[in-house]
Amino acid sequence: MIPVQDFLYLAGLIFSIGVFGVLSRRNAISVLMGIELMLNAVNINLLAFAKFWGWTTLNGPVFVVFIITIAAGEAAVALAIFISIYRKFKDINVDEIKYLNH
Amino acid sequence: MSGSLKLLKLINVILEHVYKFLGLTNPIPEVINAFITAAISFAVISVFVMFLVWMERKVSAHMQSRIGPNRVGPFGLLQTLADAIKLTTKENMEPQKRDKIPYFIAPIIAFVATFMGVVVIPLDKGVTIQNLNIGVLYIIAITSFTVIGILTAGWSSNNKFSLIGGFRSAAQIISYEIPLVLSLVPVIMITGTLDLQKIVEYQAHAGYWFVGPQIIGFLVFLTASTAESNRAPFDIPEAESELTGGFHTEYSGIKFAMFFLGEYISIIIGSSVAVSVFLGGWIAPAFMNFLPVPGFFWFVIKVLLVIYLIMAFRWTFPRLRVDQLMDFGWKILIPIAILNIFLTGLWILWFSKGV
């Protein structure tokens, strides 16, 4: 039996790494990757708590399903936006695209 | 208890003795067991693939009124073995500006991802390498890894033909994954399980194969799985006339062999799933019930028949253009599959009122 805090430590680490990526990467796609990592950390947390509630409630897994779904949608839209930005600026570095009303 | 199961049991018993001899105790034997099972499966599958390659060449020769390989071994049966030896001993040519690590792991990913699907295939009643209660989903999920291998191969080769091939392949596999899954959904709705073993048992219990009521699903699945394994007429990713060899243009020797192997394994897995889900798996046809052969035999026969069908496609249909391919997947297969789900849902509601 693995104690729940081990999962929580792991999730915390993944979350921090994701935050670091979001804050420091120039490339928009890397930022998106960071966000995906953060979402995954949350998923781990949700499932860990659900498990240690003794699966008395399905809220955790259901939320995980929703998060995964929404993450997929988010990734699709984000990449569509990146591609259309790339067509316009020939660049998808977040710190250089300041004005979107060109 | 059928023969093949006895065989597996026997392997296990022998292994246990070996462990005892080596003085090992649990839980390490589980791990080693897994490795050994994998090795055996790999060997069996490899031999089977060699046979399939021979078979494909024979089938194509037959369809084109040729003789086909006939020099090495009886009926040229050992021709593939010779080819395999040639491939593995060949000099490993690599592009100078390749992206080293991805270039190296790409064929491994592609091969391993496909090969992992073998785990849940129900060879006979109760005989599966590792039965999962969500087997169908497992196969679909695991095989989707292949795309990463293909994309990595295309990208890391630093060759625009490879890249375009990889692109097309990825787009095609992702697109056809949807009708593939959707065509399986009606059966899952009827049986109420994702376990391949249980699906086959349901057919045995019900007395009919799902190819009957789910003929639409079967056809969609067959088409989609053909496309999934990049076979003609859906072999756009490696269209020789346009892209030379597609994503594996820059691969040679053993690495090329792994892609090649992966493709054939994916055919085998697709056919196995088709057989398990739609063609009754290990169940003997009604009129041949009396024959004293194990279910394993029927399973292999059915798989070979389906593979023959897929091979026949290759020499029957012309290759589709890339936009036709996408249109076919999105505008024909998916709507048909969704309609099929809908009709099945109505059918289920009709026969089990008040569920």
Add this chain to the structure above:
Amino acid sequence: MEQFVFWCIAIFIVLSAFFAMIMKNIFHCALLLAAALFGVAGIFVYLGAEFLALVQVLIYVGAITILIIFGIMLTHKMMDSKIIVMNKQVVMSAVITGVLGTLIILTIYSTAHWILPALKNSESGYLTHSITTASVTKNKKVVTDVYTLGPALINPKKGFAFAFELVSILLLSVLIGATVIARKDQEG
């Protein structure tokens, strides 16, 4: 043994994720991300949610990563790894992330002793009452089964039917929206 494998996977995930965030070649980053997400699927298996593990593999590894790789390929030239990948606030963000991560771990460490036993003991205790239960089941091990998860998703009374429908509408709009945004402008 179990714990050992778990920590192996955990270290694998953390290292993959970390290198995915600092590597220069973004394509390698994407591959490492895929590895990390695959590892997370393994963690899901450890948590007893095999179904969700497979969903994770199918969607994150099979779809999102591939989408990301597509995005990379459409917006980058091959092998252009010589660019600066970090922005100017990298030190600041490293500090903040470090502080945040340390705080999270410290919090877990300091609360684990008293909150986790409470969680364990509360399986039939008072804490359960305060939670809207999607589908309470006596059988502790069936959660990974689609039989319980499916009704929990679409049961209109106890489940998440409304959220489910909302998500389906969201997905539809994503489908259309992404197509519209990414389509080349029809000039003229």
Add this chain to the structure above:
Amino acid sequence: MFSIAWWIPLLPILSFITIVLFTKKSKLISSGISILVMLTCFIFSIMIFIRFLSLPLSARPINFSVPWMIISSLHLNIGILIDPLSINMIVLVTFISLLVQIYSLGYMKNDPRFSVYFSYLSLFTASMLGLVLSNNYLQLFIFWELVGLCSYLLIGFWYFKPSAATACKKAFVVNRIGDFGFLMGIITLGLTFHAFDFQAVHQKIALGLNNGVGSTAAITLIALLLFCGAVGKSAQFPLHVWLPDAMEGPTPISALIHAATMVAAGVFMIARTYQVFSASTVAMTTVAYVGGFTAIFAATIALTQDDIKRILAYSTLSQLGYMVLALGVGGYTAGMFHLTSHAFFKALLFLGAGSVIHSMETNDIWKMGGLLKKMKVTGITFLIAALSISGIPPFSGFWSKDEIFDAIQSSHVQGHQILLGIAIFTAFLTSLYMFRLFFVVFLGNGHHEEDSHENHAIHESPWTMLVPMIILAFMSIFFGMINAPHLGLYSKFIYYGSHPQKAPFSIKMVLISSLVATSGIILASLFYWQKVFSAKAVANAISPIYTLLKNKYYIDEFYSFLAKYFVFGLAALCAWFDKYVVDGGMVDGSGKLICAFGRGLRKIETGKIQNYALVIFGAIAVIYLIMSF
């Protein structure tokens, strides 16, 4: 049956809309619609009148009221009040309007904006009818302003003439001054009585006078503010300057609006709100003196003018002064009676003048002369009207004017003897200037040369113009007789209070007024017909006074002076304040302050999303740190 009254203002509005939107292209259809509608309205008015006569006293007046809007406790209605006063007005307005529209067929024949002219006439008539039928103050005010708008449009009908454009602006602005007071009065009234319906307000006033609820001071204030409106609209002394200039409009307009109907709206309004006025002695006295002063003041100016329409305009002023005077001294019936009879003969005078102008194409009386021979119908009808306005018995002007004299005689207003003297002297002046006009235009030989009119030989006007004039001449002769002594039909119909009140008829007054009128005529004939005396000699003898009169007492110049040094000075002060204190200090200052803030804050708005995210996560970390200790 009385609900057809709704259609009386509505039909002309519909006709206006139809003409403007659909039939503008066709002169025939446009004028046809307009005249037919007016005929219908006239018939409706007569029907209402006849039906009303048969109603018992207890059933009067008839009040239709529908809710318009409800603002908490304030219920605003829109409605129609049918009583003798409004019946008198609708019959009069529809009748004059009908005749003027027929007349306009001939007069405006060659105007390119013929259809527009008729649409304006329809709109004006609708507004005027709505005004006289209103059953509450707010509705009255709305139509009051609409009437003002129509007046503006019609004075400026020939907007390409600079003088017309100026005149319409002047009329509008001057009227706004009066209307401002009027609106203030209505607001004060609403605040005092919490009601706008005539009947409700008047009942409250009656009750308040008995119970001491509404203070007399408040009522005086309201009455004086309301009177401001009447001063503006009926062109009483300080605000009279717009009416002579308004003669720049087409002559039928002058006849309809600036002689017979619209200018009478002020008088009508005083009569309509008579309960308010009669509750305040101060207000009544003010009204009486303003009216009396306007009467003699305008009459003296009229003596010296050269423009035929201006003479008539000042005459109108003078006669309006009479009406206001009559109302001020308590002669409710006399005022309204004079209003009605004046409408006939003044409209006739204007139409006659229009006929003359139509053929002479000039307004200067000294360029005319001897027209009686060439324009017999015009000349005779004009003579009838002149006799009527001068108060020669038995023309209708005589009866109404005599009624006013009697009312002044028997009033209790302080100094009514002075007012009576003014009135009688004005009557003398009236006949003097009127026959000066008549003799010069129709009998004198004039200064014009026959040759210069070869191209358009002086001719009688077409029948469309003559028929209305003949009808009006008939009315000018006989209308007054309905209120002759011992007959008194009018007095029995329109009266203030609970029973008909008629000033005692005195033979002495009749003799005096007839004598005065006749002497005026004789004096005029001596000067301008027989040329026994020279007008110029007299003018030279009293040169300063003549110049003063000729220049209309320099009222316009005085107003210009006021405007230039007082209003413009104030405006310049305001402009300075607005420019440097409001704009410079407050508006620009606040803007500059915000800009300065913005410049400061812009530094942290980098537009880089990661900067923001850094701040957010940094903040989270800091909060986290704080919370954990």
